[in-house]
Amino acid sequence: MTKNLSVRIAERTAQKKPSRNGQNRATFLAIRGDVKQALDDGWPVKTIWETLHEEGKVSFSYQAFRGYANRLILSSPASRATVSTPMAVDSRIGKQHGPATAQATEKNPGEPTTTGFTFNRTPKKEDLL
Template sequence: MPNLSYRISLRVKDNRSSRNARNLAAFLAQRDEIHNALGDGWTIYQIWETLHAEQKITTSYNTFCNQVNRLIIKREGAALPKKKSTDQSPSPPRHADTTGFTFSSTPLKDEEIL
């Protein structure tokens, strides 16, 4: 028996489902492939163009971008472990060395070129 995601996508493809539900189901069915293609360095546009030409995705490019951002990119960011805060106090700010070159837009009298 096919997995649940596949069965849901088949059910949602039914014409009685809303267009948004069908588009979301089509995207979710391709999500792993889209994620892998992004990891391989392909642009969102190239992925959308290919899936759209293959008629696997029927959404507009703008909707596809929103789905990628919401369902792949933001979820990846949420899945990353947060850095543990340390009890160490922050290091003091570094001060610029004042013995080096300093620029002044006003020339000094003894440095003027005639």
């Protein structure tokens, strides 16, 4: 009698050597708590990677480390809640989203809402030098 397909797959997987990417991801997952704590303390990702690389805890490239940090720490649902604070920093472009953004969304019932830039062709004398 032949074995079930799931049993054959499980046996094959147990005998198979893990891929390099799988090993790197497992390594990152093992140190994820330390990396998250360092990020929360304000350390740059590059400094964290350099320290771990010099200690021999990670052997993969900075680009791979940064990708794991973005996918597994910065994109996680728990970190999205902290990124929505008023002075959150967009990690992709390094810009701050501060109170000015919040002020632009506030509406006064009696005032017309203007957004963007409006060009006035006739300058005011007090604006000229």
